[in-house]
Amino acid sequence: MKPFPIFEKINIQLERAAGCFVYDEKQQPYLDLYGGHAVISVGHTHPKVVHRMVKQLQQLAFYSNTVQNELQTSLAKRLGEMSGYPDYSLFLSNSGAEANENALKLASFFTGRKKVLCMSNAFHGRTSAAAAATDIACNRAPVNESSHYFFTPFNDISSVRKQLETESYCAVIIEPIQGVGGIHVASDEFLRQLSVSCTQTGTMLIMDEVQSGYGRTGHFFAHQHAGVQADFVTVAKGIANGYPMAATMISPRIKAISGQLGTTFGGNHLGCAAAIAVLDVMENEKLIENAARVGTFLIDELKSIDAVTEVRGRGLMIGVEFEDNIATLRHQLIFDEKIFTGYAGAYTLRLLPPLCFTMEYAEIFLSSLKKLLRGK
C-alpha cells in the first residue's frame, strides 16, 4: 500500500521544526510563513506545549467521553473567557469539517429547518454537510449533493436578506475571512447586517473560524472586528498547535439533548492538555497582539511593492495577489530563499505564519520577495 495522493507536494522531506522554522533531512532551515495550513499557532514544537503533552501522555492520553474529564472543563472555561464567549458550551471533535458538521446539525435540530445559506467561494471542509456548504464543485461527490444548500454572493447583504426573508433557513454559514477561497475579508458592515438579518428571521449564524480564528487576525476571532456575536463558532487548526483537534462553540440558547452529538476521539485528554498549553502560551507571550503588530507591518510593506496588485487580510492572515502566475515565484521562495508560503489559486500567495512571527522574520521575507521580483 502507498499513501493516496491528495495535495500537490513540495519535494522536501521535513525532519524537525522549532518556532518559525522547519528543517529538512540535511538540517537546512526554512522560514515558515504557512504553518502547515495555519495550524501552527504558538510556534513549532513550543517547549511549554511539548512539556505539557509529554506529561499528559505519560499520565493518561485517552479515555472515552463516558467518564468525567476535568481537562475538558478547564479548557472550556479558559477558551470561553479568552475568546469573549464565556457562557457558550464547547463540543470537541477532531477536524474543522467535523466542527462545521456539528454546528449545522445543531442549527437544524434547534430550528427544525433544513436549508442552509452559504457564501460564494466558501470552503468549510470535505465531509457531508461541510462539503455541501463548500463552493468548490470538485469537492462534492454526488453523495454530497443536496438541494438544501443555497449559495449567495459574499459581502452582498441585499441578496442575503432576500433569501432569509423569503425562505426558511436553519443557518447561515460564513468564514469571516475566506481562506482557501483566496483571503477575502467580509466587511464589518456586511457581518453586522448579516447578524441583524439572522436574528430577525430566526436563522442561526455559524462563524467558521477554522482558519481565521485563534488570534490570527489580532482579535481572538476575525468576526469580532465587526463587534458581532455568532450562535456557533467553529475552530480547529491552531487550537492545539498541530495535534488534531476541533471545537464547536455553542450558544447557551441551545440545550444538549442526549444522542444528538457524540464522538470517540474528540476531547481526549492529550488534545485537551495541548489546547490548554496553547492558550497559556498565547496569553503569556501576548501572541494576539503580536499577530496584529507584525501583520499590520507586513500588509503595509507588501502594499508598497509594485508587482503586487492587491493585499488582502488582517493580522497574520494575508493574501498577496500578483498580476502574473505565482508558481515560479513560490518555487523560488522555497528552493532559492528557503521560505515556505502557501497559495490560493494561481495568482495569490497565502501567508499564515505562526503567531510568534517576528518583525525580523517579516523583514527577511520582504527582502527575499523583493529580490526575486527584481530578478524577473
Ligand code: PLP
Ligand atoms: N473551514 C475552513 C475555513 C477551513 O479553512 C478548513 C480547512 O482548510 C476547514 C473548514 C476544514 O478543516 P479540516 O481540514 O480540519 O477538516
